[in-house]
Amino acid sequence: MPLFTRLARSLPATIPFVGPEAIERRTGVPFRARLGANESVFGPSPNAIAAMAEAARDAWAYGDPENHELKRAIADHLGIGFDNVTVGEGIDGLLGYLVRLTCAPGDVVVTSRGAYPTFNFHATGYGASVDFVPYRSDDREDIDGLIERAKALRPKLVYFANPDNPTGSWHEAEAVERLIAEIPEDTILVLDEAYGDLAPAATLPPITLMRPNLLRFRTFSKAYGMAGMRIAYAIGEPNTVVQFDKVRNHFGVSRVAQAGALAAIKDQDYLRAVIARITAARHRLTDIALTAGLTPLPSATNFVAIDCGGDGDYARALLEAVIRRGVFIRMPGVAPLDRMIRVTVGRDEDLALFATALAGAIEEIGAPKAE
Amino acid sequence: MPLFTRLARSLPATIPFVGPEAIERRTGVPFRARLGANESVFGPSPNAIAAMAEAARDAWAYGDPENHELKRAIADHLGIGFDNVTVGEGIDGLLGYLVRLTCAPGDVVVTSRGAYPTFNFHATGYGASVDFVPYRSDDREDIDGLIERAKALRPKLVYFANPDNPTGSWHEAEAVERLIAEIPEDTILVLDEAYGDLAPAATLPPITLMRPNLLRFRTFSKAYGMAGMRIAYAIGEPNTVVQFDKVRNHFGVSRVAQAGALAAIKDQDYLRAVIARITAARHRLTDIALTAGLTPLPSATNFVAIDCGGDGDYARALLEAVIRRGVFIRMPGVAPLDRMIRVTVGRDEDLALFATALAGAIEEIGAPKAE
Numbered sequence: 014m015p016l017f018t019r020l021a022r023s024l025p026a027t028i029p030f031v032g033p034e035a036i037e038r039r040t041g042v043p044f045r046a047r048l049g050a051n052e053s054v055f056g057p058s059p060n061a062i063a064a065m066a067e068a069a070r071d072a073w074a075y076g077d078p079e080n081h082e083l084k085r086a087i088a089d090h091l092g093i094g095f096d097n098v099t100v101g102e103g104i105d106g107l108l109g110y111l112v113r114l115t116c117a118p119g120d121v122v123v124t125s126r127g128a129y130p131t132f133n134f135h136a137t138g139y140g141a142s143v144d145f146v147p148y149r150s151d152d153r154e155d156i157d158g159l160i161e162r163a164k165a166l167r168p169k170l171v172y173f174a175n176p177d178n179p180t181g182s183w184h185e186a187e188a189v190e191r192l193i194a195e196i197p198e199d200t201i202l203v204l205d206e207a208y209g210d211l212a213p214a215a216t217l218p219p220i221t222l223m224r225p226n227l228l229r230f231r232t233f234s235k236a237y238g239m240a241g242m243r244i245a246y247a248i249g250e251p252n253t254v255v256q257f258d259k260v261r262n263h264f265g266v267s268r269v270a271q272a273g274a275l276a277a278i279k280d281q282d283y284l285r286a287v288i289a290r291i292t293a294a295r296h297r298l299t300d301i302a303l304t305a306g307l308t309p310l311p312s313a314t315n316f317v318a319i320d321c322g323g324d325g326d327y328a329r330a331l332l333e334a335v336i337r338r339g340v341f342i343r344m345p346g347v348a349p350l351d352r353m354i355r356v357t358v359g360r361d362e363d364l365a366l367f368a369t370a371l372a373g374a375i376e377e378i379g380a381p382k383a384e
Numbered sequence: 385m386p387l388f389t390r391l392a393r394s395l396p397a398t399i400p401f402v403g404p405e406a407i408e409r410r411t412g413v414p415f416r417a418r419l420g421a422n423e424s425v426f427g428p429s430p431n432a433i434a435a436m437a438e439a440a441r442d443a444w445a446y447g448d449p450e451n452h453e454l455k456r457a458i459a460d461h462l463g464i465g466f467d468n469v470t471v472g473e474g475i476d477g478l479l480g481y482l483v484r485l486t487c488a489p490g491d492v493v494v495t496s497r498g499a500y501p502t503f504n505f506h507a508t509g510y511g512a513s514v515d516f517v518p519y520r521s522d523d524r525e526d527i528d529g530l531i532e533r534a535k536a537l538r539p540k541l542v543y544f545a546n547p548d549n550p551t552g553s554w555h556e557a558e559a560v561e562r563l564i565a566e567i568p569e570d571t572i573l574v575l576d577e578a579y580g581d582l583a584p585a586a587t588l589p590p591i592t593l594m595r596p597n598l599l600r601f602r603t604f605s606k607a608y609g610m611a612g613m614r615i616a617y618a619i620g621e622p623n624t625v626v627q628f629d630k631v632r633n634h635f636g637v638s639r640v641a642q643a644g645a646l647a648a649i650k651d652q653d654y655l656r657a658v659i660a661r662i663t664a665a666r667h668r669l670t671d672i673a674l675t676a677g678l679t680p681l682p683s684a685t686n687f688v689a690i691d692c693g694g695d696g697d698y699a700r701a702l703l704e705a706v707i708r709r710g711v712f713i714r715m716p717g718v719a720p721l722d723r724m725i726r727v728t729v730g731r732d733e734d735l736a737l738f739a740t741a742l743a744g745a746i747e748e749i750g751a752p753k754a755e
Contacts, residue, residue, distance in 0.1 A: 014570035
């Protein structure tokens with residue numbers, strides 16, 4: 014008898030994302046700008062940094078496994094109930110738990126082709142098959158297509174990010190509410206709002222809109238600038254949210270992350286200020302792309318997808334040439350989105366490094382062939 | 385169709401451990417001493433605290449998903465290969481991944497009755513059934529019994545902690561090596577050495593003893609004093625260790641935890657000093673139990689199991705009375721171990737609070753009835 018399950022033996026050893034550190038180890042060249050993982054180089058609130066440094070002294074003690082104080086603060090901040098919130102080890106961790114709770118081998122989930130790979134990683138990892146709806150020709154997720162496929166396949170989960178990663182696009186709340194209303198009752202809509210804090214107000218449906226088959230995911234990794242701490246939350250009806258308690262790693266959220274998140278959510282002044290900086294940097298990044306003769310897509314996030322005007326091979330060559338120049342960026346993995354590179358916003362000095370690297374890369378590999 | 389899997393619907397909402405914070409919320413009284421979770425109140429190395437405070441400033445960036453630098457340091461420290469090590473979100477997190485990789489619904493795992501509940505939580509959570517071997521009459525795990533049951537049931541996993549939690553007992557390396565040798569080839573031995581850093585040298589089999597069906601688990605939570613950070617590692621043959629990469633949350637270990645663990649493992653002087661403090665405190669705690677007329681068990685860990693001389697009801701009453709006096713302790717959940725309370729070592733002031741609380745508790749509830 015083999016030591017590992019049939020499912021485990023069938024899984025590839027591939028991972029959703031290669032870290033910049035692995036690229037540095039491969040090339041031997043440290044990155045001078047880190048603009049590939051949609052982190053916030055502006056960092057968390059100084060209050061959060063201070064709270065985490067203070068909590069490091071108490072690192073000998075487990076965090077509260079119920080995340081009580083933080084759940085209370087999140088609920089109060091959003092104007093929802095304590096029982097509408099669960100906290101976990103990043104959206105990645107929460108998505109893993111949700112797939113586990115909903116998918117048995119052979120079940121189906123639906124997402125957009127080229128959307129967040131970690132959702133697919135978890136689905137495949139629990140034996141579900143992943144069905145893909147193409148992005149629309151305007152590079153936005155296809156809400157009508159997702160509804161249609163959900164009605165046809167009755168999947169366990171439909172994944173939808175608003176704003177979207179990797180395109181940076183977004184839909185108005187009204188369209189999202191239509192998706193929520195039309196999704197089959199026995200399908201959970203996974204509404205990933207990781208970038209929701211950065212989006213125009215009209216992007217997000219009212220937070221009080223609850224359905225048994227709706228879970229919304231938000232994080233301290235993006236606007237709050239705490240990607241390295243692994244802490245996020247899901248919002249939904251109590252009977253849905255409580256399911257996570259059956260399987261989650263109860264002591265999985267670090268005490269330092271709890272302290273940082275609590276301080277961060279209480280410092281909305283800082284959040285507003287950092288969102289303004291991110292918005293300004295996004296405009297500057299858009300200008301850099303235009304100056305280079307490329308086509309930046311509109312974005313409601315902390316990154317810009319840039320259409321390089323060629324095919325996937327061209328964008329991959331451009332990406333490698335930028336990386337060789339010491340600037341870490343990423344790109345979507347599958348066509349037709351793979352004609353883009355994806356660049357996270359940064360400080361002026363980060364973006365200046367990117368602008369120089371981009372110009373050098375285009376000079377090196379040339380403009381895309383006219384098609 | 386229900387939203388959640390049949391397995392998920394069958395799971396209870398119970399959790400392995402109630403946190404001290406939940407008890408404080410229930411009673412309204414903050415604990416004055418925290419001696420229930422086998423944390424190290426002596427804390428991590430000052431170098432680790434400084435490294436974590438420094439890393440908090442970089443909390444905007446994801447940690448290295450490959451944990452490369454830390455794996456290198458662990459391998460070098462232990463004198464094993466880089467590919468013999470995987471890092472994860474505490475032993476709890478790693479145990480969850482291992483159960484997932486090995487157990488399909490209906491599979492069997494074996495453990496000792498009253499041993500670490502989180503292993504059982506994960507096994508049940510993935511649909512495995514848990515078979516129990518009783519502790520020996522001397523309150524130590526029954527190696528012969530575990531071998532016998534493993535040969536009879538051919539379970540996917542056998543869990544064995546050395547030193548043991550919750551009894552604090554330990555077996556000599558020779559006995560453990562016999563367990564390793566006799567376990568069936570298609571069963572993985574889960575050798576939990578969370579307290580291994582605290583045990584006499586003769587307790588641990590050579591670290592270079594590797595088998596395809598052997599995984600050893602070690603942690604920064606206990607002797608290294610970083611329970612709140614959620615970081616631990618597993619050691620085994622490369623082909624076994626690499627399986628974790630198929631399912632783990634690749635970005636799940638926080639950047640601050642990585643920095644702290646790296647600094648901690650490099651400060652072996654501090655580790656030696658803290659082990660001496662823990663040992664001295666364990667002797668003091670043993671004296672406190674004897675003075676109170678109770679029977680402390682020998683321990684090779686940072687806690688002492690104390691036989692209260694009565695039945696489970698008596699120990700539970702004593703535990704509650706200690707807790708009411710502001711001292712957080714725990715106790716084993718099932719008979720016959722539930723005649724004990726389990727007290728973590730602490731500073732002199734912590735142990736003095738416990739001694740006073742224990743005396744008061746015994747005065748309140750009386751001595752156990754003679755049987």
